[in-house]
Amino acid sequence: MELSRRTLLAGSFAAVAAAATGCSSSMDAGAGKKNTTGNLALWCWPGGLGKSVVDDTVAHFPDQHIKYTEIGGDFKQKLLTTINGGTGIPDVTGIKGEDIASLLPQAERFVDLKSVGADSVLGDYLEWKVKQATTLDGKVIGLPIDIGPTALFYREDVFAKAGLPSDPAKVGAQLKTWEDLLAAGLELRKANPKAPIVADATDMFGTIVNQGTERYIDKDNKFIGDQDHIRRAWDLAVKAITTKVEGRTPGGTPDWNAGLDQGTVPTVTGAAWVALDIKAACKTSIGKWRVAPTPGGPANFGGSFLTITKSAADPAAAFEVIKYLLSPDNQAKAFADAQIFPATPAAYDKPQLKAADPFFGGQATIDVFGPAAKNIPIAYEAPLDAAVAAPYTAALKSVQAGSKSSEVAWQQAVSQAKQIGKRQGVQ
Amino acid sequence: MTLTATAPPRSTGTPAPGRPRKSIWSYWRFYLALSPFYVLFAVFGLYPVASTILLAFQKWDGLGPRQMVGLQNFRFLIEDSTFWLSLWNTLVLFVMSTAPTLTIALVLAVMLNSAIRFKGVYRIAYFIPNITSLVAAAIFFAAVFSTNFGLINSGLRALGLPTEDWLGQPWGIKIAISTMIVWQWTGYNTIIYLAGLQAIPTEQYEAAKVDGAGPFRTFFSITLPQLRPVVLFTVIISTIGGLQTFTEPQVMVGETGGADQSGLTTVLYFYNTAFRANDYGYAGAIAVSIFLLVLLFTAINWRLFRGRSTE
Numbered sequence: 111m112e113l114s115r116r117t118l119l120a121g122s123f124a125a126v127a128a129a130a131t132g133c134s135s136s137m138d139a140g141a142g143k144k145n146t147t148g149n150l151a152l153w154c155w156p157g158g159l160g161k162s163v164v165d166d167t168v169a170h171f172p173d174q175h176i177k178y179t180e181i182g183g184d185f186k187q188k189l190l191t192t193i194n195g196g197t198g199i200p201d202v203t204g205i206k207g208e209d210i211a212s213l214l215p216q217a218e219r220f221v222d223l224k225s226v227g228a229d230s231v232l233g234d235y236l237e238w239k240v241k242q243a244t245t246l247d248g249k250v251i252g253l254p255i256d257i258g259p260t261a262l263f264y265r266e267d268v269f270a271k272a273g274l275p276s277d278p279a280k281v282g283a284q285l286k287t288w289e290d291l292l293a294a295g296l297e298l299r300k301a302n303p304k305a306p307i308v309a310d311a312t313d314m315f316g317t318i319v320n321q322g323t324e325r326y327i328d329k330d331n332k333f334i335g336d337q338d339h340i341r342r343a344w345d346l347a348v349k350a351i352t353t354k355v356e357g358r359t360p361g362g363t364p365d366w367n368a369g370l371d372q373g374t375v376p377t378v379t380g381a382a383w384v385a386l387d388i389k390a391a392c393k394t395s396i397g398k399w400r401v402a403p404t405p406g407g408p409a410n411f412g413g414s415f416l417t418i419t420k421s422a423a424d425p426a427a428a429f430e431v432i433k434y435l436l437s438p439d440n441q442a443k444a445f446a447d448a449q450i451f452p453a454t455p456a457a458y459d460k461p462q463l464k465a466a467d468p469f470f471g472g473q474a475t476i477d478v479f480g481p482a483a484k485n486i487p488i489a490y491e492a493p494l495d496a497a498v499a500a501p502y503t504a505a506l507k508s509v510q511a512g513s514k515s516s517e518v519a520w521q522q523a524v525s526q527a528k529q530i531g532k533r534q535g536v537q
Numbered sequence: 538m539t540l541t542a543t544a545p546p547r548s549t550g551t552p553a554p555g556r557p558r559k560s561i562w563s564y565w566r567f568y569l570a571l572s573p574f575y576v577l578f579a580v581f582g583l584y585p586v587a588s589t590i591l592l593a594f595q596k597w598d599g600l601g602p603r604q605m606v607g608l609q610n611f612r613f614l615i616e617d618s619t620f621w622l623s624l625w626n627t628l629v630l631f632v633m634s635t636a637p638t639l640t641i642a643l644v645l646a647v648m649l650n651s652a653i654r655f656k657g658v659y660r661i662a663y664f665i666p667n668i669t670s671l672v673a674a675a676i677f678f679a680a681v682f683s684t685n686f687g688l689i690n691s692g693l694r695a696l697g698l699p700t701e702d703w704l705g706q707p708w709g710i711k712i713a714i715s716t717m718i719v720w721q722w723t724g725y726n727t728i729i730y731l732a733g734l735q736a737i738p739t740e741q742y743e744a745a746k747v748d749g750a751g752p753f754r755t756f757f758s759i760t761l762p763q764l765r766p767v768v769l770f771t772v773i774i775s776t777i778g779g780l781q782t783f784t785e786p787q788v789m790v791g792e793t794g795g796a797d798q799s800g801l802t803t804v805l806y807f808y809n810t811a812f813r814a815n816d817y818g819y820a821g822a823i824a825v826s827i828f829l830l831v832l833l834f835t836a837i838n839w840r841l842f843r844g845r846s847t848e
Contacts, residue, residue, distance in 0.1 A: 187812055190599050212815050216600045358705050360791070364680040364687070374685060493598075497814030501619075504793040504801075511706050511796035526619055533613050533819060 145201055145423045149175040154204035155185045158414060160444030167435045174431060193219060201422035202432055205252060207413040210242055211491040220251040221418040226429040234438060234454050238488040243415050252415025253436050254453035258381030259482040260409045262402045263388060268376040272301035278473060281402040288346045291405040295355030305376045306357035311347040312506045313361055317379050318343035320409035326499055327492035332537045335498060336524045348516045351509055358510050367391045379404055381411035382451040382479050389469055397468060401475045408482035455484060494534055501526035592821030599815050610822035622798060623806040631779035633711060634718035639771060642723050646730035663724030675788035682713045704790055707799035714785045714800055726771050733767030769842040776834045803827050
């Protein structure tokens with residue numbers, strides 16, 4: 111059966127023409143159209159909000175007819191597709207912390223919460239977290255659901271056996287900087303060569319960058335990923351590799367999961383929610399984990415927002431709903447529900463957070479996470495930040511594998527990052 | 538393949554004398570009966586394809602207005618060393634997975650074709666990997682190849698051999714990924730070859746036997762030439778599949794592609810560009826180049842394997 115060249119060409123031209131007209135007509139349909147169903151549609155991903163809190167909120171606003179939907183899979187992609195489609199857009203939707211920066215340029219798709227009275231409550235939330243949802247011209251498009259302050263999770267038994275301090279206060283005092291941690295890693299390696307103190311150097315690199323006040327692109331849309339603050343993080347990660355105190359075991363891999371319980375991953379530098387992963391992986395090491403402050407200062411990983419879309423039937427009413435849903439009291443309840451770490455410091459004094467955790471040997475982890483949450487540095491995260499950061503991780507993996515020297519890999523990462531930036535108009 | 542299967546048979550030359558050619562509208566019932574496929578294809582096949590081609594000439598962040606940029610995306614593509622690396626990875630993985638898959642499949646098919654017991658059981662057993670969830674299988678293979686607690690390293694340790702950091706080394710990543718592809722696709726191709734083998738008339742084998750041909754001579758002079766169209770089919774299907782490898786590396790070594798980005802295939806790079814970097818226009822350009830690559834390879838295969846029989 112022959113497919114003639116002419117029919118093929120004609121067919122594809124017709125299709126291209128159809129696509130061109132199709133997309134131009136649907137392009138601006140998203141903004142402006144209001145939901146008229148009479149319900150308040152609320153979208154989030156599974157585990158994004160505390161279940162008891164959602165149930166309580168639905169009951170608390172009977173007139174709003176809140177319809178809560180959990181959207182599984184690639185949440186951001188499904189949200190974007192729906193917004194582009196122009197119908198069925200939720201009134202209120204969650205947005206993940208890693209996506210918020212890339213959505214700020216599209217702030218006109220969302221309600222500026224300041225225009226519906228957010229000023230009265232914004233002070234309840236951590237300033238740096240609200241900043242992440244604030245555009246450069248001062249619009250606030252999201253109210254924080256939670257945050258991800260980091261800490262050093264470590265195995266008390268492994269540390270003690272190697273002659274390292276094992277009490278959280280002493281660990282915090284001795285491992286103040288990354289240099290301290292790497293030095294302790296050498297000691298640990300001597301005593302127990304199977305337990306590298308850093309699980310993975312690329313994860314460590316990401317944490318150090320998150321501890322800084324500057325990232326890859328500055329507010330003037332200029333590339334600064336080749337400067338000292340990134341280079342310092344790079345050099346520390348490379349030092350972990352060359353001194354052989356890292357285990358090339360990225361978080362989430364089978365080896366990492368097994369190692370947590372078996373003591374070959376003796377520390378994890380991660381956000382509060384990583385505790386869930388560690389607890390899920392450990393059966394024999396319950397009670398042997400402890401939490402200490404992150405070497406080099408606190409950082410943040412993740413933490414999401416609730417936003418009101420321009421399609422919301424009644425933005426003011428929707429704001430009342432999210433204000434209630436995310437109040438300090440309810441944030442404390444959400445923590446008890448599913449370890450959703452509150453973005454409101456007032457919640458840190460509630461009994462749900464003060465409770466001693468037997469998994470961590472009876473430690474009240476809020477004593478570490480609370481101060482960390484309040485001291486997280488404010489850094490400007492450009493919309494392109496994640497895209498420009500990717501080559502650094504990839505290049506560090508080459509250094510880990512020993513196939514490239516640190517200098518060659520660094521040059522490669524910088525030039526790739528610059529190219530990705532250039533494509534999107536970064537100087 | 539779809540085109541071959543669904544295009545109506547072409548009439549040979551001029552219409553038969555005495556019967557006036559009917560207007561196309563008199564066949565409306567037939568077209569109506571055919572239309573579900575074409576309508577679905579137009580909506581879910583043709584439109585996205587055309588839209589992607591258009592996107593390749595635009596700049597778009599996924600939400601804001603689209604902006605025509607002409608050939609700029611393709612200019613970036615030519616300068617983009619990561620893109621060329623991903624093409625290289627894709628081709629190496631394609632060769633490393635397709636050659637063993639098809640060779641093993643052919644051997645298995647010939648063995649299954651001879652009179653053995655429990656034929657049905659073997660056929661089902663070989664086919665099962667093909668219908669296993671790709672993600673589940675990839676997680677399983679990542680566990681098998683993992684460094685400290687993986688099955689392969691445990692085996693090596695038991696034999697007193699040095700262990701390897703499979704998923705931490707550039708070549709180890711390629712071996713792990715292609716092993717999984719071979720595991721998944723060998724059975725499928727075996728079944729196709731088996732069907733082809735059963736269509737070869739037994740008289741030819743009997744004649745060969747009478748002429749005193751041994752099993753190897755029979756295989757290379759009768760079985761292989763008779764299987765040529767089937768081989769063409771499997772090679773093309775493997776090419777199309779192999780050049781679009783995505784889930785295996787994504788699950789096994791993550792979005793960066795692992796050490797030296799050794800697992801970064803072109804489709805994975807496309808995915809990262811579109812859905813992680815929100816650079817949909819550039820991703821469209823990558824998608825178009827994958828399409829052109831598949832087209833090129835299919836044409837080469839067609840030329841190579843169609844062979845002399847049609848000339």
